[in-house]
Every structure is written in C-alpha cells, then in structure tokens.
Amino acid sequence: xxxxxxxxxxxxxxxxxxxxxxxxxxxxxxxxxxxxxxxxxxxxxxxxxxxxxxxxxxxxxxxxxxxxxxxxxxxxxxxxxxxxxxxxxxxxxxxxxxxxxxxxxxxxxxxxxxxxxxxxxxxxxxxxxxxxxxxxxxxxxxxxxxxxxxxxxxxxxxxxxxxxxxxxxxxxxxxxxxxxxxxxxxxxxxxxx
Numbered sequence: 001x002x003x004x005x006x007x008x009x010x011x012x013x014x015x016x017x018x019x020x021x022x023x024x025x026x027x028x029x030x031x032x033x034x035x036x037x038x039x040x041x042x043x044x045x046x047x048x049x050x051x052x053x054x055x056x057x058x059x060x061x062x063x064x065x066x067x068x069x070x071x072x073x074x075x076x077x078x079x080x081x082x083x084x085x086x087x088x089x090x091x092x093x094x095x096x097x098x099x100x101x102x103x104x105x106x107x108x109x110x111x112x113x114x115x116x117x118x119x120x121x122x123x124x125x126x127x128x129x130x131x132x133x134x135x136x137x138x139x140x141x142x143x144x145x146x147x148x149x150x151x152x153x154x155x156x157x158x159x160x161x162x163x164x165x166x167x168x169x170x171x172x173x174x175x176x177x178x179x180x181x182x183x184x185x186x187x188x189x190x191x192x193x
Contacts, residue, residue, distance in 0.1 A: 037064075037067050038066070038067055038068065038179075040151050040175070041071070041151075041153075042056070042069070042070070042071040042149055043072055043074040043150075044074055044146060045143055045145050047142070047143055056168065056171060060171070067175075075144070081142070084137075084138040087137055091138075095131065098120070098123055098126050098127055144160075145159065147159035156174050156175075
C-alpha cells in the first residue's frame with residue numbers, strides 16, 4: 001500500500017511538470033534559438049510531434065544556418081485545459097478516498113453504488129483504473145494535433161487546416177520560395193516621397 005502512495009505521489013509530481021509545459025502556464029521553448037536571420041517558429045502538439053519537430057529542426061538548421069528556429073506547444077482551447085486540470089485534481093482526490101476508505105456518498109446522504117464497494121474491496125485495481133482512465137481523458141483534452149509553422153510571423157504551413165504534416169521536401173520548397181521572395185523584396189529600391 002505504501003508503494004502505491006509513493007507511486008501516485010511521484011506520478012503527480014511528473015504530471016504537474018508536464019502540466020506546466022502543456023497547461024495554462026506559458027510553455028517553455030522546446031529546443032534552440034539562433035541569434036540572427038529570419039525566425040521560423042513551430043507551434044506543435046508536443047505529445048505527438050516532438051520528434052518530427054526535432055528532425056525538421058536538424059535538417060533546416062543544416063540547410064539554412066542563418067534561420068532562427070523556435071518551437072513551442074500549441075495550447076488547446078481554455079475549456080479543455082480547465083477540464084484536464086480538474087480531472088488531474090479529481091483523480092488524486094478519488095484515489096485518496098479509495099485508499100483511505102472514506103465513503104463520499106455518505107456525506108451526501110446517498111447509498112454507495114456497487115462500483116464504489118468493488119473499489120473498496122479491490123483498492124489497488126480501483127486506483128490503477130482511476131489513474132489510467134483519468135490520464136487517458138486528460139491527454140485527449142490536451143492533445144491538439146497541431147503542427148503550425150510560421151516564418152517571421154507569416155503562416156507557411158498549418159496541419160490544422162491541411163490535415164497532414166508537410167513532407168521535408170515540401171517544407172524545404174516553401175522555405176526556398178519564401179527566402180527568395182524576401183531577398184527579392186529586399187533588393188527593390190524604396191522610393192521616398
């Protein structure tokens with residue numbers, strides 16, 4: 001039983017660190033940032049596309065050494081973040097009630113349902129079931145499926161709009177076109193009136 005409490009506590013600490021990166025608190029930068037050149041920003045669903053981002057970043061930084069690359073988490077809508085936060089706290093309270101054996105239904109003058117009684121007889125299984133089901137719902141709430149790319153704050157790719165990730169060739173072609181356009185625009189003389 002002590003092992004289960006330590007396990008739940010350790011997971012709660014890990015989850016709170018993940019929540020800080022994925023929840024309402026502004027997320028930290030994912031990787032590196034360069035000092036000069038245009039800014040290529042990736043806003044991604046960290047739980048699903050972190051490795052893809054890292055691979056794209058590696059290839060792009062080799063091909064375009066002057067581009068600054070940033071990556072950050074694309075946050076879900078606030079309602080989903082609040083639901084995930086509530087479930088995280090509710091999960092821990094429910095696990096605590098199961099372990100202690102306190103009947104919350106008696107507080108409301110209700111008879112405990114049979115699933116509660118089963119949970120009291122099988123505390124380890126009940127705690128694991130609450131933990132894993134709650135985590136599954138929390139992760140679903142926090143997952144956006146986003147892979148948004150901007151160059152100097154101009155959108156160049158949106159997985160939310162297109163429905164798929166750009167291939168490496170597509171991304172390189174887009175960047176080549178944008179870089180040529182920027183060089184061409186910089187070479188046009190500006191007339192002052």
